[in-house]
Amino acid sequence: MSSYCDSVNRLSPFMMQTLFEELADANATALGIDQPTLGERDNAFWVVRRIKFEFKSVVKDHDDVILKTWPSGPEVLKCFRSYQILKSPTEPAVNSIAEWVILDKDTRRPRKTDSVHYPDIQFITEKALEPNFKRFKDEFSEDDFVYEKTIRACDIDISHHTNNTKYCMMILDSFSVKELEAMTLKELEIHYEAESLEGDVLRIYRKKVDDEWLFAIKRDGRVVTYAYIKN
Secondary structure (H helix, E strand, O other): OHHHEOOOOEEOHHHHHHHHHHHHHHHHHHHOOOHHHHHHHHOEEEEEEEEEEEEOOOOEOOOOOEEEEEEOOOOOOOEEEEEEEEEEOOEEEEEEEEEEEEEEOOOOOEEOHHHOOOOOOOOOOOOOOOOOOOOOOOOOOHHHEEEEEEOOHHHEOOOOOEOHHHHHHHHHOOOOHHHHHHOOOOEEEEEEOOOOOOOOEEEEEEEEEOOEEEEEEEEOOEEEEEEEEEO
């Protein structure tokens, strides 16, 4: 749909992540581990810890595509979920993998996966991408500062914190329309280090190192989110 696309009719990474979140919710509901069920039954909720995208070809307005997701088997403190956007059953345009963790609703601290009713099924072992995530350091100065963003009501999701897709929009909003139009993304990676809540003022930092853009989103000097773009 055109509303999912940018100023040159390419499917926006922000909307890709939004579609993946909807897809994950549908699959989790089928498996009985969706947010409402997990909250009521296990007093817990899911959060995305890290997500990585590999862009192999451009998806544009009115393209017919297949969206696909599947979870990997649970590990002690994390789970991986794969996503794909395919132009045909054998032609992926986008590969993605996310690391999810379970938080306790009261303490908002990580829970072991075996503390909830995780499904006992035969999981697909293949992943869309290997979860080889980057290592980030807070090496950003005020020279790298781009803009501030105040978290408002429509940024907040069912877990009562800023929805993970909103950070993708913040990162992309650090560029101008002209800059984004000239970019063809190859990779995108986002790491969520802490929650942000309604009323928080976030500061977005960006710097270029060779052919990579590095990002930090901070609250009161503390990093909430790191990100990386290669184009």
